[in-house]
Amino acid sequence: TYHWPSPLIDQVEGLLFEGRGEGSPDNDLLDLVGKLAQCQSGSLGESGAAEWIRFAYHDAATHNVDDGTGGLDNSLLLELDRDENVGAGMKHAKADFGHFPNKYLSFSDVTAVGVALASAQCEGPIVPIRAGRLDAAVAGPFGVPRPEQTLAEHTESFRLQGFNPEEMIALTACGHSVGGVRSNDFPAMVPGIPGVAADNFILFDTTTALDNTVVREYLDGTTKNPLVVDKNATLISDFRIFSSDGNVTMNKLADPETFDQTCSRLLAQMIDTVPSNVQLTAVIDPIPHKVDGVQLSIGASGLLLRASLRFLDQNDNRNVTIHWEDKAGGCASNECSASWINFREVTTTLSARLGLFVTKYDFQVGVNATTSLSKFWFTVDEGDGSAPITLDNDGTGYVVEQDTVLYVPNSSTSLTTVVAVRNAVPPTRVFMDIYARGPVLTTTVDFTPATDIASRIGYDFYTFDYTGIDFTFDLHALVDGTTYTEDMRDTYFATNNPDF
Numbered sequence: 001t002y003h004w005p006s007p008l009i010d011q012v013e014g015l016l017f018e019g020r021g022e023g024s025p026d027n028d029l030l031d032l033v034g035k036l037a038q039c040q041s042g043s044l045g046e047s048g049a050a051e052w053i054r055f056a057y058h059d060a061a062t063h064n065v066d067d068g069t070g071g072l073d074n075s076l077l078l079e080l081d082r083d084e085n086v087g088a089g090m091k092h093a094k095a096d097f098g099h100f101p102n103k104y105l106s107f108s109d110v111t112a113v114g115v116a117l118a119s120a121q122c123e124g125p126i127v128p129i130r131a132g133r134l135d136a137a138v139a140g141p142f143g144v145p146r147p148e149q150t151l152a153e154h155t156e157s158f159r160l161q162g163f164n165p166e167e168m169i170a171l172t173a174c175g176h177s178v179g180g181v182r183s184n185d186f187p188a189m190v191p192g193i194p195g196v197a198a199d200n201f202i203l204f205d206t207t208t209a210l211d212n213t214v215v216r217e218y219l220d221g222t223t224k225n226p227l228v229v230d231k232n233a234t235l236i237s238d239f240r241i242f243s244s245d246g247n248v249t250m251n252k253l254a255d256p257e258t259f260d261q262t263c264s265r266l267l268a269q270m271i272d273t274v275p276s277n278v279q280l281t282a283v284i285d286p287i288p289h290k291v292d293g294v295q296l297s298i299g300a301s302g303l304l305l306r307a308s309l310r311f312l313d314q315n316d317n318r319n320v321t322i323h324w325e326d327k328a329g330g331c332a333s334n335e336c337s338a339s340w341i342n343f344r345e346v347t348t349t350l351s352a353r354l355g356l357f358v359t360k361y362d363f364q365v366g367v368n369a370t371t372s373l374s375k376f377w378f379t380v381d382e383g384d385g386s387a388p389i390t391l392d393n394d395g396t397g398y399v400v401e402q403d404t405v406l407y408v409p410n411s412s413t414s415l416t417t418v419v420a421v422r423n424a425v426p427p428t429r430v431f432m433d434i435y436a437r438g439p440v441l442t443t444t445v446d447f448t449p450a451t452d453i454a455s456r457i458g459y460d461f462y463t464f465d466y467t468g469i470d471f472t473f474d475l476h477a478l479v480d481g482t483t484y485t486e487d488m489r490d491t492y493f494a495t496n497n498p499d500f
């Protein structure tokens with residue numbers, strides 16, 4: 001069962017049902033679903049959603065069921081220069097996903113989330129998502145199917161990926177229900193437009209939706225899918241695959257419900273194709289009352305606690321209150337509760353498709369620096385006559401582990417990270433572990449005392465100057481032999497908290 005914090009679940013759940021990374025109020029760079037905007041976005045009919053699905057397939061396609069190696073493991077990023085992975089869309093997908101991985105979240109989990117968001121955005125089926133994929137450090141073997149291969153080669157290739165011949169037909173139809181073929185990538189199939197540098201682009205079918213139009217147009221003979229009708233018979237791999245069982249599977253997929261159910265199952269299987277040493281989580285469902293964006297920081301005259309509480313529905317009569325307890329376990333100041341300051345709606349197409357309306361209440365409260373706080377919780381009154389409920393993380397409260405070292409986003413900029421450290425006992429070292437958009441520790445750097453920020457309310461300030469704002473980090477202060485840590489902060493927080 002879910003208990004806060006669960007960093008991996010929290011992040012994947014947030015990307016799926018809010019489209020955003022953890023604790024990111026209004027930052028487009030942290031809005032994954034915002035990168036899709038709509039299913040079909042390019043002037044020639046290109047689709048970011050299609051690019052994301054093809055990217056996921058090409059990563060998963062080098063799985064080998066016989067020895068349990070390969071699968072959705074991000075090895076594709078190390079294989080993009082191969083002919084079998086040609087395509088402008090690959091580079092787009094890489095750039096779209098690149099801002100989201102961090103210490104807890106692998107690139108391959110972001111890729112899997114991308115498939116669910118893409119399908120939802122294109123009116124396709126709901127694709128259940130698990131997390132826990134690991135990113136490969138080295139490139140894998142070749143083996144992504146190419147159009148010029150024979151049916152026997154494709155059948156063997158899909159067998160190695162874990163799909164039988166019927167599933168090969170269906171998964172290819174699911175994938176080729178969105179997007180199309182580009183002239184720059186496959187000039188033999190799609191001629192460029194004379195005098196025009198931009199790609200010519202031929203869609204697999206006449207709708208943008210991830211629906212069975214590609215199947216119906218194939219069956220009724222109106223299809224323009226280049227992989228079916230190209231005059232070079234060597235290249236018509238979709239024709240060879242679709243017709244390989246006498247159209248039995250394609251006829252089944254002509255039923256929209258069968259198509260949806262089949263694509264939901266096979267796209268999930270595709271992204272859950274992982275090396276045998278990887279253990280995936282259970283399917284991630286929306287969390288009913290979710291806490292995130294928790295940041296204890298330092299204001300002009302006291303500590304500041306920021307946190308958000310998220311609901312899966314809207315209720316204008318709802319009253320939400322945050323409560324907290326000081327370090328001694330009481331409320332020395334007699335002011336240990338507050339109302340929310342900001343309300344937001346963060347529904348994605350995917351959560352809307354599940355019948356959810358995702359709303360967030362943001363809190364920002366001043367806390368006495370001397371008595372500080374140990375934990376917080378919420379009470380919710382739905383305003384409908386029912387008894388108010390307490391949300392206290394199954395009784396433990398939402399615990400704030402330490403206030404010795406704190407990130408100070410309001411003083412940080414895109415070039416400088418500022419942290420505050422309690423000065424009752426001076427620290428022997430203030431440092432941070434930097435993770436450059438991935439689970440691997442990039443470097444550890446030391447802070448130096450800030451020359452331009454005066455000490456206040458029992459804290460000294462430290463800074464570190466860097467170039468490039470795109471990373472996450474863990475803060476540490478070594479005080480009297482004990483290391484205090486603030487886990488995973490994001491440099492984007494720096495621009496997210498104008499009030500801090």
Ligand code: HEM
Nearest residue numbers: 050054057087089145146147171172175179180181182185
């Ligand atoms: C024998 C199997 C397959 C072959 C030979 C094949 C080949 C191709 C080719 C040549 C393109 C054009 C790419 C470009 O112009 O950049 C393409 C696009 C695409 N493929 Fe496949 N494919 C196969 C199976 C699959 C499968 C199983 C999926 C996923 C379920 C998939 C998903 C896609 C998508 C979504 C696109 C459109 C990309 C875009 O519009 O940017 N393909 N495929």
